[in-house]
Amino acid sequence: MSVAITTRYEPLLLRHPANPILTAKDWPYSINSVFNAGATLLADGSTLLLCRVEDRRGISHLCAARSRNGVDGWKIDSEPTLLSSPKEYPEELWGIEDPRITFVPELQQYAVTYTSYSRGGPGVSLALTKDFRSFERYGVIMSPDDKDSALLPRRIDGYWALIHRPMTPLGSHMWISYSPDLRHWGRHRLILEARRGAWWDANKIGLSPPPIETSRGWLVLYHGVRHTPSGCLYRLGLALFELENPEKCLLRGDSWIFGPEADYERHGDVDDVVFPCGYTIDADGDTINIYYGAADCSIALARSSVRTLLKWLDANGSSERRRDQDR
Numbered sequence: 001m002s003v004a005i006t007t008r009y010e011p012l013l014l015r016h017p018a019n020p021i022l023t024a025k026d027w028p029y030s031i032n033s034v035f036n037a038g039a040t041l042l043a044d045g046s047t048l049l050l051c052r053v054e055d056r057r058g059i060s061h062l063c064a065a066r067s068r069n070g071v072d073g074w075k076i077d078s079e080p081t082l083l084s085s086p087k088e089y090p091e092e093l094w095g096i097e098d099p100r101i102t103f104v105p106e107l108q109q110y111a112v113t114y115t116s117y118s119r120g121g122p123g124v125s126l127a128l129t130k131d132f133r134s135f136e137r138y139g140v141i142m143s144p145d146d147k148d149s150a151l152l153p154r155r156i157d158g159y160w161a162l163i164h165r166p167m168t169p170l171g172s173h174m175w176i177s178y179s180p181d182l183r184h185w186g187r188h189r190l191i192l193e194a195r196r197g198a199w200w201d202a203n204k205i206g207l208s209p210p211p212i213e214t215s216r217g218w219l220v221l222y223h224g225v226r227h228t229p230s231g232c233l234y235r236l237g238l239a240l241f242e243l244e245n246p247e248k249c250l251l252r253g254d255s256w257i258f259g260p261e262a263d264y265e266r267h268g269d270v271d272d273v274v275f276p277c278g279y280t281i282d283a284d285g286d287t288i289n290i291y292y293g294a295a296d297c298s299i300a301l302a303r304s305s306v307r308t309l310l311k312w313l314d315a316n317g318s319s320e321r322r323r324d325q326d327r
């Protein structure tokens with residue numbers, strides 16, 4: 001196998017000069033940190049971030065922030081928008097984390113999938129909302145240990161499809177599951193495996209923001225976790241899945257496309273973490289705004305272009321057949 005060695009790389013995601021765009025200092029009430037936010041555009045064109053807020057006990061809740069331009073002038077809810085309710089939902093005992101938002105045209109609602117941190121470990125929960133003020137909770141839809149989940153915006157062959165990341169002692173890989181009603185889930189299939197050995201995405205990967213629907217397929221940004229003697233290193237990679245069969249990976253990039261470099265990404269409560277949970281696409285249909293948690297302490301923004309990401313995958317991605325030779 002030949003490996004292309006390059007001495008320089010072109011950054012695919014450009015950090016916004018105003019980074020970090022949201023920190024604990026911006027919050028209207030006392031918190032420890034704010035990071036890992038789901039994102040969506042609202043009907044009036046403004047941006048909504050549903051932020052993971054960690055309080056000063058270590059327990060997380062979700063809080064909405066709205067901005068006209070998606071960069072500054074954030075109007076933050078004056079109190080938590082979605083708090084864990086362990087009395088009705090015991091799986092939320094230790095908080096709710098890392099929301100991903102999918103607008104579902106058929107339901108005319110936003111589906112929010114998030115990690116509920118139970119005594120039995122992290123699981124995936126679902127809530128539907130029209131306005132990010134009231135929520136219809138569906139409870140746990142994937143039992144522990146499972147996280148890094150998002151719903152596809154439309155049915156595939158008549159079934160809702162959810163990407164998620166169950167954890168096993170042998171590795172944490174990305175799976176897809178289907179449901180007729182968003183409550184009962186089955187037909188579980190492995191769709192993307194963590195690599196092994198020295199790879200940047202060895203042993204543990206997970207979906208980052210919800211998949212991006214393009215004419216070429218579902219473009220997926222995923223995170224890979226490298227365990228190092230000084231802790232974990234979170235970086236981002238790219239893959240493309242077939243539109244009508246999202247189980248089929250068409251291309252996967254070999255190298256990571258974004259990793260911790262700026263000071264606010266390298267140092268925080270958890271060093272060396274970039275962790276996007278949401279994106280918005282501008283009116284040009286191409287510019288993508290990626291919102292990511294930095295070092296589990298703040299929210300930052302990086303911009304790219306969907307066309308450029310696809311072009312990069314064409315040049316740097318490999319198909320299933322070639323990947324099999326790497327194993």
Ligand code: BMA
Nearest residue numbers: 036097098270273275293296
């Ligand atoms: C992951 C998630 C994220 C967090 C990251 C780094 O497992 O729990 O919420 O940002 O670890 O701590």
